[in-house]
Amino acid sequence: MADSKDxxxxxxxxxxxxxxxxxxxxxxxxxxxxxxxxxxxxFILGYCRAHKIWRLNLVDAMETDLFYNKSINxxxxxxxxxxxxxxxxxxxxxxxxxxxxxxAYVYWRTPEDFASQIYSWVDETGQKGxxxxxxxLTEGDNTTQQEWYGMDxxxxxxxxxxxxxxNQAQVFSVGDDKGVKVW
Amino acid sequence: xxxxxxxxxxxLRPLLxxxxxxxxxxxxxxxxxxxxxxxxxxxxxxxxxxxxxxFVNNDEPRKYSVALELKDVERFELYNGFLKSSPKITxxxxxxxxxxxxxRDRSTSRSPAYSPVPTPPRSSTPLQSVALNRQWICPxxxxxxxxxxxxxxxxxxxxxxxxxxxxxxxxxxxxxNSPAPAKPPNGISDDLIFQAGIQRSKNACPRCTFENxxxxxxCEMCGEVLSSDPVDDLIVAGTSSSRDESPAPTYLGSVPxxxxxxxxxxxxxxxxxxxxxxxxxGAMVQRKWLLEQAPTLPAITSGAANLTLDARESDTTPxxxxxxxxxxxxxxxxxxxxALRMNNQRAxxxxxxxxxxxxSRAKEIIALAENFATxxxxxxxxxxxxxxxxxxxxxxLLALRPTDFAVTKDQISSSSSSLSLYHAELARSIADxxxxxxxxxxxxxxxxxxxxxxxxxxxxxxxxxxxSPSDLENAAKLFDKLQLPVRLRQxxxxxxxxxxxxxxxxxxxxxxxxxxxxxxxxxxxxxATDGKWxxxxxxxxxxxxFGWSIAVAIEELEMVEERGELVRDTSxxxxxxxxxxxxxxx
Numbered sequence: 132m133a134d135s136k137d138x139x140x141x142x143x144x145x146x147x148x149x150x151x152x153x154x155x156x157x158x159x160x161x162x163x164x165x166x167x168x169x170x171x172x173x174f175i176l177g178y179c180r181a182h183k184i185w186r187l188n189l190v191d192a193m194e195t196d197l198f199y200n201k202s203i204n205x206x207x208x209x210x211x212x213x214x215x216x217x218x219x220x221x222x223x224x225x226x227x228x229x230x231x232x233x234x235a236y237v238y239w240r241t242p243e244d245f246a247s248q249i250y251s252w253v254d255e256t257g258q259k260g261x262x263x264x265x266x267x268l269t270e271g272d273n274t275t276q277q278e279w280y281g282m283d284x285x286x287x288x289x290x291x292x293x294x295x296x297x298n299q300a301q302v303f304s305v306g307d308d309k310g311v312k313v314w
Numbered sequence: 315x316x317x318x319x320x321x322x323x324x325x326l327r328p329l330l331x332x333x334x335x336x337x338x339x340x341x342x343x344x345x346x347x348x349x350x351x352x353x354x355x356x357x358x359x360x361x362x363x364x365x366x367x368x369f370v371n372n373d374e375p376r377k378y379s380v381a382l383e384l385k386d387v388e389r390f391e392l393y394n395g396f397l398k399s400s401p402k403i404t405x406x407x408x409x410x411x412x413x414x415x416x417x418r419d420r421s422t423s424r425s426p427a428y429s430p431v432p433t434p435p436r437s438s439t440p441l442q443s444v445a446l447n448r449q450w451i452c453p454x455x456x457x458x459x460x461x462x463x464x465x466x467x468x469x470x471x472x473x474x475x476x477x478x479x480x481x482x483x484x485x486x487x488x489x490x491n492s493p494a495p496a497k498p499p500n501g502i503s504d505d506l507i508f509q510a511g512i513q514r515s516k517n518a519c520p521r522c523t524f525e526n527x528x529x530x531x532x533c534e535m536c537g538e539v540l541s542s543d544p545v546d547d548l549i550v551a552g553t554s555s556s557r558d559e560s561p562a563p564t565y566l567g568s569v570p571x572x573x574x575x576x577x578x579x580x581x582x583x584x585x586x587x588x589x590x591x592x593x594x595x596g597a598m599v600q601r602k603w604l605l606e607q608a609p610t611l612p613a614i615t616s617g618a619a620n621l622t623l624d625a626r627e628s629d630t631t632p633x634x635x636x637x638x639x640x641x642x643x644x645x646x647x648x649x650x651x652x653a654l655r656m657n658n659q660r661a662x663x664x665x666x667x668x669x670x671x672x673x674s675r676a677k678e679i680i681a682l683a684e685n686f687a688t689x690x691x692x693x694x695x696x697x698x699x700x701x702x703x704x705x706x707x708x709x710x711l712l713a714l715r716p717t718d719f720a721v722t723k724d725q726i727s728s729s730s731s732s733l734s735l736y737h738a739e740l741a742r743s744i745a746d747x748x749x750x751x752x753x754x755x756x757x758x759x760x761x762x763x764x765x766x767x768x769x770x771x772x773x774x775x776x777x778x779x780x781x782s783p784s785d786l787e788n789a790a791k792l793f794d795k796l797q798l799p800v801r802l803r804q805x806x807x808x809x810x811x812x813x814x815x816x817x818x819x820x821x822x823x824x825x826x827x828x829x830x831x832x833x834x835x836x837x838x839x840x841x842a843t844d845g846k847w848x849x850x851x852x853x854x855x856x857x858x859x860f861g862w863s864i865a866v867a868i869e870e871l872e873m874v875e876e877r878g879e880l881v882r883d884t885s886x887x888x889x890x891x892x893x894x895x896x897x898x899x900x
Binding site for chain 2 (some may be wrong): 148151152155159160166167204205
């Protein structure tokens with residue numbers, strides 16, 4: 132069947148409802164909506180993680196596979212996307228960058244998780260006590276295999292701030308750039 | 315007992331006889347037999363029809379509903395009420411068997427123990443009993459008027475009911491003094507004379523002395539009501555002649571032994587006795603029940619009988635075909651057909667001459683219309699189905715009987731609660747209309763009809779005396795209160811529909827879901843979606859499937875969605891409905 136081929140082509144993080152047309156309509160029924168919402172949430176997070184998306188521009192994303200299933204010609208409307216991201220923000224899985232709610236940071240892991248990951252990476256690579264620039268962390272050759280590779284600077288600072296709060300790091304400015312020292 | 319249990323329509327109104335029409339309805343009525351309140355019959359509605367007085371209990375209508383034939387009523391009087399005693403209408407029954415002979419004396423001998431309710435003063439003067447069953451013939455128009463019950467030397471003389479001219483006092487005096495139904499001085503009513511005399515066995519007419527057949531209740535010659543025959547009453551009233559001691563099964567109350575019921579009272583606790591009395595008076599004068607027995611208008615010709623007259627009519631008035639030349643073969647058939655057509659033509663032409671004639675020939679015309687309809691159905695030459703449909707529709711419209719369910723404001727008492735009573739009656743009549751098997755309106759509409767559609771259909775069926783939308787809405791709001799088989803339902807959007815009572819949301823949801831599951835994969839329209847999700851439908855599909863109107867279909871689907879069993883898919887082609895994969899049935 133053509134369907135099974137389609138399904139096989141889809142990565143695992145695609146929900147099974149990806150081909151279900153009502154999935155792209157905001158369900159007025161509260162019970163249906165809550166199921167729909169939770170599936171959309173996990174799909175957005177899974178998709179962002181797979182595509183390493185840190186900043187989600189809603190208008191741009193509308194045209195991507197995330198919100199647009201070309202095979203059934205269904206598109207999740209912008210207000211519904213906003214509603215879902217709002218819900219992600221509420222559970223601190225996302226954060227609006229601007230007040231007009233068009234771009235959001237998507238934390239497919241919580242800042243605490245990232246902070247712990249950074250800390251253990253620094254620990255494993257024996258760089259404790261050395262100063263690392265933020266660019267080194269996100270763009271450096273050593274971190275390409277890490278989950279936070281390519282992370283947005285502003286987001287990274289948020290994650291590092293978690294370490295600062297735990298008294299495990301210190302963030303300071305190095306010229307134009309910012310640096311971090313983990314101990 | 316003169317009361318008989320009656321059948322009710324699904325809407326809990328009395329089932330009317332074919333030629334019976336409703337005249338008046340009054341609620342908050344209680345029943346009395348003789349002087350005693352009848353238990354279980356103290357809170358109900360009184361329906362006055364051309365033939366009967368019906369009582370329908372408000373609380374348990376199926377159990378406690380009775381009717382009294384007007385033909386069993388000898389006379390009636392109005393009591394206006396005094397202090398705490400409600401106005402009442404007393405219906406004096408025609409004594410129907412010999413055991414009643416002494417009843418009048420007995421019932422008037424009051425024992426203080428048995429007078430729980432005040433009763434209107436009932437005169438038992440000899441003069442009045444003379445007046446019973448008497449008539450005086452108007453010298454102007456020869457109409458037989460009922461003898462005034464209060465006739466006396468000083469009493470005013472009533473005018474003739476037909477021409478309105480007051481007769482000379484001597485006319486009435488002559489009746490009182492006439493020796494024919496001589497009244498024995500001992501106070502025994504003149505019924506005794508009829509029943510004991512030799513006339514009784516032969517069922518002789520008290521007025522014209524024609525000796526009628528035993529089975530007849532009215533004189534064949536002059537139409538006078540014949541004194542009742544015990545055999546007759548056994549059949550009609552289901553009583554036994556010895557019921558003085560043992561009440562018949564249909565006996566309603568607990569009247570002390572030895573007390574005989576000769577009158578029935580309707581107590582009007584909510585007012586309305588005056589219009590009821592007026593209408594009752596009219597009904598008693600018109601005596602529609604006599605018309606039923608009387609031969610119909612001279613038929614157009616005897617040849618049309620087999621076509622136009624229904625079975626009952628041809629039974630009662632067997633027609634003897636005129637001895638005609640016997641013609642056999644095709645020619646004979648042709649001639650027969652020709653004669654038939656001529657008759658039909660004449661019938662139609664005659665009927666439309668004026669409305670009066672139409673009314674009197676309504677039965678025949680309806681029969682004709684029905685006949686045309688069946689002929690049309692068989693006729694292969696009418697290839698154009700549209701025309702056929704239109705014709706048969708107009709024929710069936712002609713056959714509609716609006717009197718079946720038309721309640722008009724003037725039938726309802728004008729007392730304080732009249733408006734709600736009118737609406738209640740309207741609600742009942744609408745329920746009857748919807749439950750009518752011949753129309754099966756609700757079935758055609760898939761079990762639910764919007765109020766707007768109902769208004770149009772109902773008014774169309776009424777034809778005359780149209781009701782206003784607000785009256786319909788008010789009536790529909792009473793469906794629940796009156797426990798009718800239909801109910802008014804408001805959808806989330808505010809759309810009002812009338813639907814069968816047993817049609818619950820669960821049932822609708824179940825049928826919709828079953829339907830969605832049953833839709834085969836073979837005719838999937840969305841090629842892009844795999845079979846995993848089943849099939850989707852538009853509101854239009856549901857409307858077609860269940861016979862709903864589109865508005866109802868949308869509302870029903872949204873109702874199922876509200877239950878979580880459906881999900882919607884809004885796209886450029888409209889809203890498609892899918893079975894919800896998220897729904898977890900409890």
